[in-house]
Amino acid sequence: MPLSDIITGMTLIIAVDIGGTQIRAAAYRRGSTTPETVQRTPTRGEGTAFERLCGLIQSIWPEHGTVEKIVVALPGPLDPETGVIFSAPNIKGWENFAIAPELSARFGVPVKIGNDANLAALGEWRFGAGKGHHNLLYITVSTGIGGGIISDDRLLLGERGLAAEIGHISVMPDGPLCGCGQRGHLEALASGPAIARFVESELGAGAVSTLQGRSPLTARDVSEAAAQGDALAIRALQTAGTYIGMALANFLHLFNPSVVIFGGGVSFSGDYLLEPVKTTLHQQVMNASYLQDLVITRAALGDDAGLLGALALGLLPDN
């Protein structure tokens, strides 16, 4: 332990990542991205999710030293100003739940919260594939499509923290129904479930594929079949990539980023997805200036994106 820590007491930031299946918590010393301690617990189990969360935080609370703040990455729309989460898929009772004030009252330290996709963007900007960039677009393609925008070194939040819902841009008017209830959104056309649905629909229409008879079919199955050369699987990924490219052309016109970072499981399914993204982007961008020096890359932080994103938020100056 450095002498300064012994004298002043070590100062830690506790980062928490709440997912649909598990909650992880880690304590970081300022200046380090290697946690002092990490613990995890299933999101669902005995007691309320909030009590499980509190227990987990308690379990990593340092015996010596001080906790400066707690930062929580949450899987749902929320207001970072008031610390209220509006809803969390799969977590009962977290409708309009004032999670930050509740945690702060329990632990006696400041608590910040952020949308997990927004925080992953912030994490990639501070520690990952976006380091050194000032204008970043992060897009995560998995069960849903989410993301985050860094503009001029600041996270774009909007009035109520509801900005950067980049999965909910319309790509095909009157297109397929989206989970949000609207039609033709990017998420309804290019998320993992949308890719699986495309394959199922083509199979139903008589297409030939090694995926025939697989049920339930997932985007991972499609990726693996594509890697084996299955023509339908390749076409499904290319179709999704084309839709993502169409949306991305719009995002370039709106945000003019210098780096676009792809996260989420589906993004790692080989080049069958990303090649048509790039091709479509080049075709549909209005002006080559948007592509000049533009970096398109994959996320670097992997499973730690949530924790490191929360840490990145914790390291920002309060304002």
Next chain:
Amino acid sequence: MPLSDIITGMTLIIAVDIGGTQIRAAAYRRGSTTPETVQRTPTRGEGTAFERLCGLIQSIWPEHGTVEKIVVALPGPLDPETGVIFSAPNIKGWENFAIAPELSARFGVPVKIGNDANLAALGEWRFGAGKGHHNLLYITVSTGIGGGIISDDRLLLGERGLAAEIGHISVMPDGPLCGCGQRGHLEALASGPAIARFVESELGAGAVSTLQGRSPLTARDVSEAAAQGDALAIRALQTAGTYIGMALANFLHLFNPSVVIFGGGVSFSGDYLLEPVKTTLHQQVMNASYLQDLVITRAALGDDAGLLGALALGLLPDN
């Protein structure tokens, strides 16, 4: 003249608004939105546009007092960092023209430049219909469709100042050709010329209207006919409004503003345009939270938007 000005010399900001037909320049004292002097000159005429611009600035240069900076609103894509304008419609020789450095060398004061739609957004935020808001979306509908975004009290510029090209969001894949060369952009569907084209096309298909035989037909003619109850004209404005509403739903999901401000001549053509904007927005927004307390209004600064926007930029702290 206040005593402080006599002692210290009055400090002025010179704001310039360069349009396709005229250049206006005004000198403002800090703290005032009433110019000390204003002059204008046609954009085209004897000599180069740059020489005409310099002559105009010279003509309002104060005999006494100090010019703190010059700020120029320009009608084209530009890089606010380097002070280079990439192109200006109707102005010969302004391709990749380092206008800010050139002006600065000529007059010996700092020079800032901004895209006129971006600066109009900034002007409305500082002095106009967006006063007091922190997250603003400004959309101007006239010959083209442009705009500006204020996020958390800062103008969204992107890496090269090319952000907020809100007229170039795709609304209808494979739709009509846009001036930028792409298809189906909002500008190609809802700008003044697009509204006129819609009427012409319907007339060609046999629609009955008081606009029959009017050539060239403008969006103003359509507005006037709508005000007289012409069914085709009303339908043309409603169609444009629907497209704008579709785009606006996307913008809410991406920027989550607390105020949306409509500028540009077409926006002032009565409620036939704005009512379908609101209806479509309500239908297509994914979550009512985006509409809670959202203000939708018309621009307040009128013809002075460019000058006051340039002044607003001049008043921002340098960073």
